[in-house]
Amino acid sequence: MIAILIYFGIAVAYVFFFAIASKFYKKGSAKKGLDIENINFLFMVPAYKEDAVIIETAKNIISQPDFGSKDEVVIIADQLKPETITHLEELKVTVIEVFFEKSTKAKAINSAMKSLESWGRKYNAVVLLDADNHLVEGYITKTKESYVSGNQIIQTHRIAKNLDTTMAKLDAISEEINNSIFRLGHHNVGLSAALIGSGLVMNYDLFVSYLRKIDVVSGFDKQLELDVMKDKLLIEYLEEAYVLDEKVRNTQVFETQRTRWLAAQWNFAKQNFLSAWVELFKNGNVDFFNKVIQFVLPPRLILVGVLGLMLIFSLIFPAYLTEIISLNALLWAGLLIATPTYLLKMLNMKVLLELPKVFFSMLKAILKIGKAKQKFLHTPHGA
Template sequence: MTALIIYLTFAVAYVLFFAIASKFQRNKAVAQNQISDVNFLFMIPAYKEDAVIIETAKNVLSQTDFGMTDEVVVIADQLKKETIKELETLKVTVIEVFFEKSTKAKSINRAMKALGLWGKKHDAVVLLDADNHLVEGFITKTKASFAAGNKIIQTHRIAKNLDTPMAKLDAISEEINNSVFRLGHYNVGLSAALIGSGLVMDYEMFRVYLNKIDVVSGFDKQLELDIMNDKRKIEYMQDAYVLDEKVKNTQVFETQRTRWIAAQWNFAKQNFAKAWLELVKNGNVDFFNKVIQFVLPPRLILLGMLALMLIISVLFNFYFTEILLLNIALWIGFLLATPIYLLKKINFSIFMELPKALLSMTKAIFKIGKAKQTFLHTPHGV
């Protein structure tokens, strides 16, 4: 029990420290010049995403700062013919891919190979999910940052919808992660964590790194590890926003979290020993810290474990003070990490959704074996 308390104390302290760090923002001035010399390739992998991909493409193309030399590429994996035709009428470059077992990494690599054969070249890739929408100003801000020398940039992904209690809970969860693993880390000089979309990266660098990746799920985590292994910094732009559809029900939530947890634990096992070696031998704090993140329990599981332990500690009168303090510290961390606009959305229905979400997370843990074998798709727009 003592070992478990120590582990949970570390996990809570980690969340609380970076939640506090997110409140002391490090402002970094970026000159708004030379952005006309930067051209972006907006790459959107779309696996069975007919319901949302058209509106996403329209959103990117309609941005007032979308450049004359910018390009939108949709990677069509099992899209309907009529969807492809409509995309082509929008002057979107469509690259069709066919795989027996689809993964995002395979799709991206196939598309990058096709673009290379066509002789196409851009300064940077902006990787988006099929449901993502840009908020006005995203392109200007990220081009300015890229022109200033930041070659790997994670932007701020926020909720596109808050239409169900689960969507609100998912939005809060993502913003906590943004505060703890991105803004908090950025403010203390560490690399921000990648999300899998809203990534802006030097074109050639992106091509080289992705060419080495072939995983069923968690390609963004492998990309992070490879970048940090090379001691490159991942910048974070808090004021460049990408709208992302939040899950609306527990079934989709469970599928999504199964994929995420499987990837996290897999990378933790593969890289735990290497992380210590990198820290001691090469002073690679970013790589070590990234693997430590993988070892930490997911925030919802941490919350559930501490709540259950608090009940047990009351019933059996052991470690009550320690467990109570851990619960309080965790809630303080969560509250600090949650933006005010979402705190205002918290109501009884969200608290009622917590047990369902916790049950889904628990079930996801027992299904991670499936996620290792095949990509678990979470549909959007339905």
């Protein structure tokens, strides 16, 4: 029991420390008014069976007032319908069709980059987006200014596109807590921000060189994150550059999504746990060590659920009551500090009553992680 309390205690302290750190904002290194006219971005959007949302996403990007004449949108069409591809081509975006027996995001991106290379296309940086993502006005200018300021790898601020169901609200809160703890909090203490897999801006040549080495079923962004951190490259967090992301509307989609994420997290934790200690003590690589520790710690929802159950049992069978009450209080304090005010206002009894259902969906996701190791688990958008 003591070992369990120590493990959860480390996880709670981690959440609380970086939640507090997120409140002491350290301004990014981007400078306004820089010459960005000659900087060209490739907006790359992998779209696996995403006919419902991809057209609106393409329209959103090319309609941005600061979309440059040298910028380009590439849609990676993996099993899109012919009529969707025709519509995209009419929008004057580049469509690259890919065909795989077993599709993965890493395969699709690498295949598209090979096509671009064969066509002789050159870009300063790639902006990687999900098929449901929409840019908020000013995104392109802000990211180009950050890039010109010297930031080679930038994670931008992903926020909820929809808050139309209780599950979507919980998902939005979870995303913003992660933004506060794993991005802004880390940025403020001088560590790399965590990558999400979309809203990523990266030097094009760097992106190509790293992606060529990646071939995983799921979690390609985590592999990319580990690789760049092992090379001691800093990941900047640009909080003021917003990209809208569709939140899951029901627990079934949530369960599938979390199954994929947890499988990747557990896999990378096992693969890199020992090397993380070597990197820390031999090379002084705090970023890489910290990233692997993140993978080892339990997800926030599991923390909330398990500590809540432990509190109930300790009230019935008094044991370690003070310690468990303290951990619960510190955890909730950290989570509330990390949640933006506009989302805190949405917390009501209906949302809180959804938590047990979501917790048990998370437990079911843990039991299914074996499936995610064998094939890519797709979570549909626009449904």
